[in-house]
Amino acid sequence: MTIQKQVSLQKYNTFAIDAIASHFVEVTTVEELQSILSDDTYNRMPKLILGGGSNLLFTQNFDGLVIKIAILGQEIISEDAQHALIKVGAGVNWHQLVLHTLDLGLGGLENLSLIPGTVGAAPMQNIGAYGVEIKDTFVELQAVEISTGKVATFDNTSCEFGYRYSVFKDALKDRYIIVNVTFKLLKSPVFNITYGAIEDTLKASGIRDLSLKAVSDAVIRIRQSKLPDPAKIGNAGSFFKNPTVDRPIFDGLKVRYADMPGYELPDGQVKVPAGWLIEKSGWKGKRVGNVGVHELQALVLVNYGHAVGNEVRELAFAIQASVMDKFGIALMPEVNMV
Numbered sequence: 001m002t003i004q005k006q007v008s009l010q011k012y013n014t015f016a017i018d019a020i021a022s023h024f025v026e027v028t029t030v031e032e033l034q035s036i037l038s039d040d041t042y043n044r045m046p047k048l049i050l051g052g053g054s055n056l057l058f059t060q061n062f063d064g065l066v067i068k069i070a071i072l073g074q075e076i077i078s079e080d081a082q083h084a085l086i087k088v089g090a091g092v093n094w095h096q097l098v099l100h101t102l103d104l105g106l107g108g109l110e111n112l113s114l115i116p117g118t119v120g121a122a123p124m125q126n127i128g129a130y131g132v133e134i135k136d137t138f139v140e141l142q143a144v145e146i147s148t149g150k151v152a153t154f155d156n157t158s159c160e161f162g163y164r165y166s167v168f169k170d171a172l173k174d175r176y177i178i179v180n181v182t183f184k185l186l187k188s189p190v191f192n193i194t195y196g197a198i199e200d201t202l203k204a205s206g207i208r209d210l211s212l213k214a215v216s217d218a219v220i221r222i223r224q225s226k227l228p229d230p231a232k233i234g235n236a237g238s239f240f241k242n243p244t245v246d247r248p249i250f251d252g253l254k255v256r257y258a259d260m261p262g263y264e265l266p267d268g269q270v271k272v273p274a275g276w277l278i279e280k281s282g283w284k285g286k287r288v289g290n291v292g293v294h295e296l297q298a299l300v301l302v303n304y305g306h307a308v309g310n311e312v313r314e315l316a317f318a319i320q321a322s323v324m325d326k327f328g329i330a331l332m333p334e335v336n337m338v
């Protein structure tokens, strides 16, 4: 484990922003992490914990210690006739884990195929796609407390999962570093293909017998058809969260915008796709200098190369202002800005 100085973070964030970290270290074990946290030179420095850097926008250089979590490993820790519990290191690439569970014939993660990032970052914002969220299979995680170096365990309830939300985004923000996550997966999968596009994609490919691989392949095809590949064009997936509005406000907007989509939530509020609001505000496919709004999914902001983080942030501000102006709805970023 070596601490490097003045390290470019470009290859460590999917937006490919060339920010510089004054100090950078990659840790491969919990013990390495604990020793860094207890080191007199480093324990008072500002710290940034990095997984896959896929939900992050650097708007300036980072004067402090960036800790890249590279703790690997995955093992089945218990099983019964129906389930297997798999414990996975925080540094494992998310999609590689999904592929591994498919190989093992275990169901539960197939709808979450091809999501960029690492396993340790996944519970932070309860990643979700195509009708499934990580909380559906999550059992517990272990995390190191930054101030003490002690390992604590958080179960599903204590993570307080919500839409793109966990306790680590709020009350426990910047207090813990997730080091492993345990999932409960099914030996006889229950397929979740109700999310429209999956069923249509399976039909279009002529799939009659459902399998984990078939569902995963369909999800991969859908994602590839509208989300830009970060290896080719810098982006962090959805830049904003889908906002929720009170029913009367939604009904009022619907009078003016009859085609406005909305999904009723259990609490009576209505979730509106941010992509639709951004598209209707005229931003889809627009380019401003080095940055722009993806032409196939307006929720994704892209770096056409050489952008600095502030250009992306300025674009995000302009989009927020347009959507507020036209619909009176506030868009909140999903991406963490540093």
Ligand code: EPU
Pocket (backbone or CB within 6 Å): 128, 129, 130, 131, 227, 236, 237, 238, 239, 240, 241, 242, 261, 273, 274, 275, 276, 277, 279, 284, 296, 297, 298, 299, 334
């Ligand atoms: N839409 C538009 N124009 C657009 C994009 C979307 O009108 O440019 C409207 C359409 O009505 C469409 C609806 O939005 O039917 C929903 O679009 P989509 O299915 O692409 O989903 P989303 O709500 O835009 C969310 C997640 C994605 C996830 C998909 C699929 C958020 C912030 N985003 O997007 O997550 O892959 O659902 O489940 O909740 C991510 O978090 O990085 C991400 C990609």
